Amino acid sequence: MAYLGDVCRFNFNYSISNYPRTVNEIIAEAIPWTVGLLGTTTVLSFTIGTLLGALSRGPALLGGCACSCRLYGRCTPFPSSSWA
Numbered sequence: 422m423a424y425l426g427d428v429c430r431f432n433f434n435y436s437i438s439n440y441p442r443t444v445n446e447i448i449a450e451a452i453p454w455t456v457g458l459l460g461t462t463t464v465l466s467f468t469i470g471t472l473l474g475a476l477s478r479g480p481a482l483l484g485g486c487a488c489s490c491r492l493y494g495r496c497t498p499f500p501s502s503s504w505a
Contacts (some may be wrong), residue, residue, distance in 0.1 A: 431445065431446075433445055
């Protein structure tokens with residue numbers, strides 16, 4: 422029960438692999454890198470996904486060919502309106 426109490430208080434004690442340091446110090450050192458990478462990949466995936474989505478639907482909105490041959494290599498017809 423003492424272990425569960427320590428975990429609930431985020432008291433992870435000393436690290437086994439880096440003995441003089443506590444686990445909280447190691448986690449605190451890694452959090453900025455984790456948040457930075459997470460933010461970067463989120464922005465990149467949103468941007469790339471939005472651009473690919475716009476490119477795959479763009480010709481149909483302009484009255485041209487409504488198929489996904491350009492991006493996906495197979496022809497999948499899209500409906501002529503965006504809410505059909």
